[in-house]
């Protein structure tokens with residue numbers, strides 16, 4: 001059976017659980033505690049050379065690291081990842097955008113607030129907000145004329161951007177500014193099998 005190494009609050013891991021649930025693939029969930037350093041061990045290094053989650057371990061023991069790579073692997077052959085090379089490239093470009101333009105700013109601002117160290121980190125948070133807003137503005141602009149990120153319906157691109165964009169308010173991003181993003185988030189939330197971050201997948205065995 002597939003094994004997913006994740007943590008409770010991780011948006012990157014949430015992406016993978018949504019996809020596994022939507023594809024109805026059973027998996028074993030191994031939830032690690034990041035604050036106590038469970039990803040920093042030599043043992044965990046054998047699973048992920050970057051010492052972080054999420055990690056997907058295949059039945060034969062091989063691992064896939066980086067959430068975008070895991071999503072692409074799992075979605076292969078499903079309607080969420082177009083077969084047509086051009087349409088597929090459009091999905092992949094959003095995955096790169098998520099990693100390059102949203103991935104540091106939103107998760108870090110959120111983590112500082114969740115861990116109660118936002119006051120101490122206020123200067124860093126200001127910079128993260130400035131950076132994150134640039135990405136969110138680009139996304140909102142696209143959504144003024146498009147209901148979905150690629151083509152006429154929900155794809156892996158929407159799934160990949162949904163977790164951290166929907167969590168941005170936890171990093172005190174003012175999401176009231178982005179009405180097109182908010183409508184898109186509602187459309188994504190209404191997709192079958194879209195789990196909440198703390199929901200348990202019905203396809204999970206442990």
Ligand SMILES: N[C@@H](CCC(=O)N[C@@H](CS)C(=O)NCC(=O)O)C(=O)O
Pocket residue numbers: 010011012013034039051052053054065066067068099103
């Ligand atoms: N680019 C990576 C980022 C993964 C990442 O930042 N993981 C975080 C949790 S969401 C983590 O393991 N942090 C612990 C650490 O880096 O020590 C991905 O998309 O999978």
